[in-house]
Amino acid sequence: MLRDLTAAVQAHPALSIVVLGIAAFVAWAGRVRHRASRELKLPFLRFEDGDDSRQRYVTDSGTLFKIGYEKYLRHGQAFKMRNYIDELPPQVYLPLKYLDEVKSAPQAKLSFPYFSLLLFSQDHTGMAKQTDEAAHVIRTDLIRNQPFLYPGLEAERAAVIDEKLPRTPGEWQRRGHVKTVQNSSAYTSVEWQSVNPYPILAYIIARLAAKTTGSAELSRNDEWLGIMIGVTQTSMVAAHALRASWPWWTRWVARYVFPPVKKVLADRARAAEILRPILEERVAALHADDEKSERPNDGIQWLVEYYHARGKGARLTPELLAQNQLFYAMAAIHSSTAILLSVLYDLIDERHAHIKAELIDEIDQVHKEFGSWSRQAVSKLVKLDSFMKESQRIHYVGHARVTRAAKVPYTFKDGLHLPQGTMIQFLHSGPLQDPDYFPDPETFDPWRFLRKRQEGDPNKFQFASLSDTETTFGAGFHACPARNYASDVMKLVLVYLLTKYEIKYDSDSRRRPPETAHDSATMPNLATQILYRERRAS
Ligand code: HEM
Structure with a gap:
């Protein structure tokens, strides 16, 4: 793809302006995503036994959910963990104390369809969206x-x-x-x-x-x-x-x-x-x-x-x-x-x-x-x-329920702040085994x-x-x-x-x-x- 682009720019020098524009946009968007992830002030839960690979998150997230529930959610503390879809921000799991606020938050702030849009790249795959x-x-x-x-x-x-x-x-x-x-x-x-x-x-x-x-x-x-x-x-x-x-x-x-x-x-x-x-x-x-x-x-x-x-x-x-x-x-x-x-x-x-x-x-x-x-x-x-x-x-x-994504930056009553684009969910499986x-x-x-x-x-x-407790x-x-x-x-x-x-x-x-x-x-x-x-x- 890069070789084709270089040849095209050599043939049409005006194209370089377009290419530079796209590159600047990509760099800016990458920084924004990175910043949003850093702004999320929550403990980061990861596998600590030497294998923290992406594949581990695909096959063995259940182990981490158990640890996350016992260590954080059960004590009223949210945590974040890697999203196996690397380009998405970390997943955030919230303890039950936030549930009432999430239930009553307007769709324009914490949105169920926006979560699906991010998770399934709906804008690009043509997957039917909820109306x-x-x-x-x-x-x-x-x-x-x-x-x-x-x-x-x-x-x-x-x-x-x-x-x-x-x-x-x-x-x-x-x-x-x-x-x-x-x-x-x-x-x-x-x-x-x-x-x-x-x-x-x-x-x-x-x-x-x-x-x-x-x-x-x-x-x-x-x-x-x-x-x-x-x-x-x-x-x-x-x-x-x-x-x-x-x-x-x-x-x-x-x-x-x-x-x-x-x-x-x-x-x-x-x-x-x-x-x-x-x-x-x-x-x-x-x-x-x-x-x-x-x-x-x-x-x-x-x-x-x-x-x-x-x-x-x-x-x-x-x-x-x-x-x-x-x-x-x-x-x-x-x-x-x-x-x-x-x-x-x-x-x-x-x-x-x-x-x-x-x-x-x-x-x-x-x-x-x-x-x-x-x-x-x-x-x-x-x-x-x-x-x-x-x-x-x-x-x-499924482990997760009440999945929502922040359409705008959102701050809970106790001060927990979610940058725009944060994907939140509750651990359905946690209370069921508690x-x-x-x-x-x-x-x-x-x-x-x-x-x-x-x-x-x-x-x-x-x-x-x-x-x-049963979602x-x-x-x-x-x-x-x-x-x-x-x-x-x-x-x-x-x-x-x-x-x-x-x-x-x-x-x-x-x-x-x-x-x-x-x-x-x-x-x-x-x-x-x-x-x-x-x-x-x-
Ligand atoms: C056992 C089968 C089903 C399960 C476990 C299930 C589960 C769910 C869950 C978890 C949600 C999201 C709720 C939330 O995040 O708070 C949802 C939403 C929804 N479900 Fe179901 N569902 C089932 C069957 C159906 C069926 C048969 C229909 C009929 C078309 C349906 C229509 C919907 C609709 C329209 C929504 C969106 C509601 C909204 O955004 O206000 N579901 N469902």
Whole structure:
């Protein structure tokens, strides 16, 4: 790149002014970033056993988080540590005493979307950004309409799970499963099928999410589902690849020539194309204002009506609709899938066999009482709820929550100062393992949260409840507005898996495999195979 530039300057001397200008800008920006990092007056936590390499932060940050919690956060002291993305400022972890101030800080100062923008280089990768409208629609329309969505979700859940995990010999053959069927005479399966669960669960969740926040036709469009499931991965691959090989001041060109970024943009454009006819039809129906025809009750419609109500200035284009849909997919699919898989791993762990039996009893009783899975019926699954919460307390997905970045220099009431661009977060995993908050934290106690509900407030301590010490769904104004919906969707899937299937690990070990880690992210093991077959009456 440098040789080409030198030749160009020799051929066109006027170019040297441009080159000098860029160089001065780069040097200035570098100094500003360096200064911002120095201004952060906090203890610097690092590995002190001789290996403080970047790779160590990718694979072993969990060790450092434990030390940071015990040494600093537990005593009300913030700390900073290296960001494995070297070009970003150090990560700052705050103790709980700052949580209330962060919850109430305006978006213009401590921002959730700005954090994502910095972390994923969104300006250069084309990754869909969050819009206020997208969050608003979930906060209002999804919550208002949630009780009416259950019959559709219940039916779709059965259809998609039957399709992805066929239970009978005839179905295996029809869907191209390769295993020999040993007992094909009866309509009961006897042979176990081996599958890798993550992609299957991701597809199930994506289809249910598409039905709710998209539309019925989108939930049956495999090309659409492929884009929605893939968007998080393609965006992250683009961000990593861009940072690895492109100096930041050249990145604006990447969208024209760099394949990983072009892939993100191509998927985005294709999503807009798929949406165009659906959007046109919905807008036409709205303008026709036909009182008799029933309006769909889904995310596309909520967005169309939201923009329509805002009037002329706010036109919902296919591109904008695609952006909002891609944001929903990133918010919904992998977060739900990872938690669902993690809970499933605990359910099929041999140490929890007796608990699983109790959960199936609870499901059977509630189903007998209600006959179908309405919102009210799902809320009666209090044991399942407690089990899921305990599972996440021990096998949490991700160490960090309530992630915000300072859009402007920000000073807390006690004087702690954050330079502009500082990325702050709270250590979700810290309090979860702290005996002051959760006695005997090492023990998997499935009814821990159920007892808390029975002894204290029945509306607190639910899987989807918010609390300062358990931040699965974040905190404050930006806490996940879809948390009750997401929790119920996971329960609907688990209910079906528990009552229609027998599931176990496809390995000698019958216990959950270790988590995988990347920086502050933790995931249930993605390589594990499980065995399933139709549940037989006991
Ligand atoms: C188990 C699944 C899910 C988990 C663990 C989860 C978790 C989160 C978290 C941690 C936040 C940030 C909160 C904060 O920093 O304070 C968030 C925000 C958000 N989530 Fe979820 N989420 C899940 C499912 C969903 C689903 C299904 C949707 C539906 C589209 C959704 C929509 C949103 C939106 C719109 C925001 C942004 C809210 C705002 O900025 O005001 N989430 N979620």
